[in-house]
Each structure stands twice: as C-alpha cells, then as structure tokens.
Amino acid sequence: MARLGSWIESHPEGIYVRPADAWIDPSQPKPRAWITHGHSDHARGGHGAVLATTETLAIMQCRYGPQAGQPIPYDETIRVGEVDVRFVPAGHVLGSAQIVLEHQGERVVVSGDYKRRPDPTCACFVPVPCDIFITEATFGLPVFRHPDTGGEIDRLLHRLHADPSRCVLVGAYALGKAQRIITELRARGHRDAIYFHGAVERLNQLYQQFGVDLGELRHTASATKQEMAGHVVICPPGALNDRWSRRLPDPVTAMASGWMRIRQRARQRNVELPLIISDHADWDELTMTIREIEPTEVWITHGREEALKHWCMTHQIKACELNLVGYEDEDE
Ligand SMILES: [Zn+2]
Ligand SMILES: [Zn+2]
Numbered sequence: 001m002a003r004l005g006s007w008i009e010s011h012p013e014g015i016y017v018r019p020a021d022a023w024i025d026p027s028q029p030k031p032r033a034w035i036t037h038g039h040s041d042h043a044r045g046g047h048g049a050v051l052a053t054t055e056t057l058a059i060m061q062c063r064y065g066p067q068a069g070q071p072i073p074y075d076e077t078i079r080v081g082e083v084d085v086r087f088v089p090a091g092h093v094l095g096s097a098q099i100v101l102e103h104q105g106e107r108v109v110v111s112g113d114y115k116r117r118p119d120p121t122c123a124c125f126v127p128v129p130c131d132i133f134i135t136e137a138t139f140g141l142p143v144f145r146h147p148d149t150g151g152e153i154d155r156l157l158h159r160l161h162a163d164p165s166r167c168v169l170v171g172a173y174a175l176g177k178a179q180r181i182i183t184e185l186r187a188r189g190h191r192d193a194i195y196f197h198g199a200v201e202r203l204n205q206l207y208q209q210f211g212v213d214l215g216e217l218r219h220t221a222s223a224t225k226q227e228m229a230g231h232v233v234i235c236p237p238g239a240l241n242d243r244w245s246r247r248l249p250d251p252v253t254a255m256a257s258g259w260m261r262i263r264q265r266a267r268q269r270n271v272e273l274p275l276i277i278s279d280h281a282d283w284d285e286l287t288m289t290i291r292e293i294e295p296t297e298v299w300i301t302h303g304r305e306e307a308l309k310h311w312c313m314t315h316q317i318k319a320c321e322l323n324l325v326g327y328e329d330e331d332e
C-alpha cells in the first residue's frame with residue numbers, strides 16, 4: 001500500500017498537490033495556486049490561475065492589482081483534476097481558510113495560519129477530521145500561552161485613561177491585526193474616534209466593505225496633536241519608531257503581537273506597553289486542535305516544529321517537519 005498522502009509533495013517553495021497540478025501558498029509564481037489567506041508570505045503576486053476565498057482575492061487585488069482569480073465560498077466543494085477541494089474557515093484574518101483536499105479516499109487538511117480564540121473580524125476555525133493535518137507552528141513551544149485578549153485590551157484602555165494628555169500608539173500588522181485591535185476595543189465599549197496611519201487605510205476600508213464595523217476612524221494626517229491626545233492611534237509596526245510618530249502627542253508606544261511574550265523583542269522595538277495579542281494558535285490551541293481532529297499523521301510547517309513533533313509522538317501520532325522556505329512571522 002502506498003504511503004499516506006503520497007500524492008502531496010513538499011517542496012521548499014510550497015506544497016504541491018500532484019493530481020490537481022496545483023500549489024498551495026507557493027513562494028514562487030506558479031500556473032495554478034491555491035491561497036489560504038492574504039498575508040504576503042502566503043499570497044504572492046504573479047500566479048496564473050488563483051483559487052481563494054472572495055475576501056482573500058480582494059486583499060490580493062488590493063496589494064498586487066487585478067488577479068486571474070476564481071473566488072470560492074467557504075464549504076463549497078469543487079473538483080480540480082482528480083482532487084476535491086474545499087475551503088474552510090481558519091479564524092486567522094478576514095477570508096482566511098484551511099484547504100481540505102480529498103483524493104482516493106484520503107483526506108488532507110492544510111491549515112494555513114490559524115487560531116482558535118474568537119476574532120470579531122473573521123469566521124471561527126472549523127475543525128475537520130482528516131488523515132493528515134498539515135499545521136503551522138509559529139508558536140509551537142509550551143512557553144507560548146497567549147493571555148485572554150479582553151484583559152490585554154483592558155490594559156491598553158487603562159493606560160489610555162491614565163493620562164489624557166498623551167495618546168497610545170499601537171503597532172499592529174496592517175492586514176488583520178490592526179482591524180482586530182479596533183474591533184476588540186469596540187467590544188470593550190470604547191466608542192471614541194480611533195486614529196490610523198495612512199498605511200492601514202486601504203485595508204480598513206476593505207474590512208468595512210465586507211461588513212466589519214470599525215466605528216469612527218480618522219486619518220492622523222488630518223488631525224492636530226491636540227486632537228489626538230487621549231486617543232488610540234494604530235500604525236504598522238515599522239512606523240512605531242520613525243519620524244512620523246513625532247507629530248503625535250507624547251505617545252505611549254504599544255505593540256500587539258504574540259512575540260510580546262518575549263521581553264527582549266519588546267525592548268528591541270522600544271515598546272513601553274507590550275500587548276500579547278496574536279492571530280496564531282498558541283501551544284494549547286495547537287495541541288487542542290490536534291486532539292480534536294485526531295489525524296493519523298501531522299506534518300508541521302513554518303515555526304518551532306521540534307516540540308510539537310515530540311508532543312505528537314508522545315500521543316501516538318506520527319509527525320514530521322516540512323521544510324518550506326519563505327514563510328515569515330511578519331504578520332505577527
Ligand atoms: Zn498569516
Ligand atoms: Zn504564515
């Protein structure tokens with residue numbers, strides 16, 4: 001009998017689904033690409049035919065211009081070559097999906113990036129039982145346990161209210177994290193206008209077009225220092241320490257990322273208020289998900305694979321690492 005999943009090949013530039021002649025999240029331009037979500041380490045420009053959710057295609061169009069893309073709604077199965085393909089919510093960012101593949105009675109799920117805790121900006125992760133679960137492991141170490149999101153948002157609000165002459169400047173990745181911070185603030189009852197850096201504007205608009213309510217937003221370019229005092233300002237992480245922030249009223253520098261668990265990372269970026277808010281599964285979410293899905297095999301991609309592999313083996317699940325290149329943690 002053939003090895004389980006022998007029709008799926010792992011190459012440095014991505015996962016190749018042979019009976020469909022298609023690549024998943026390839027790092028090089030390919031004639032047929034299936035894209036899990038819009039982050040630039042997964043969704044690149046220059047492919048031939050792209051298959052992705054409507055939201056992901058819209059994000060790709062926003063970043064790379066018109067796409068030769070076919071939108072696929074969640075949970076709809078289509079046949080490509082000899083493979084049945086279905087996109088299922090991954091709970092990572094707007095439009096993010098796991099890709100479920102079926103071929104000759106075997107089911108393989110490619111998780112893409114995912115998380116299990118609720119996120120007001122996207123559909124919740126759906127566990128799909130399968131033979132092979134190909135999982136990310138960005139935070140695949142037991143030290144990574146993300147705290148409750150509401151508690152982190154409360155720390156932000158507490159700091160904001162402590163000194164109304166200052167603003168709190170939050171560094172958050174422009175796709176997903178920025179909009180999530182805004183909606184989490186709204187969920188905690190924060191109704192004031194939130195200011196944003198120009199680099200976040202187009203994605204804010206895209207989220208709003210897809211029905212995500214972000215409340216009152218204002219561009220920092222059209223505001224005075226005084227107006228922004230006592231307000232939250234959102235910018236991409238790269239803008240936290242650049243000249244641009246000098247026009248803000250004495251900012252308290254904050255950053256929202258799973259990496260803020262590591263003090264040294266916060267210090268490197270001169271972050272005064274580290275907020276541990278992640279769009280990736282932490283250790284408990286990774287292991288809980290594998291327990292729930294009960295796959296025969298787990299294949300582990302980008303991240304700290306070793307510990308999760310060991311955990312799988314101690315739970316009688318066969319596990320291996322895939323050495324894919326080009327996946328960064330820029331979305332965190
Ligand atoms: Zn991502
Ligand atoms: Zn990723």
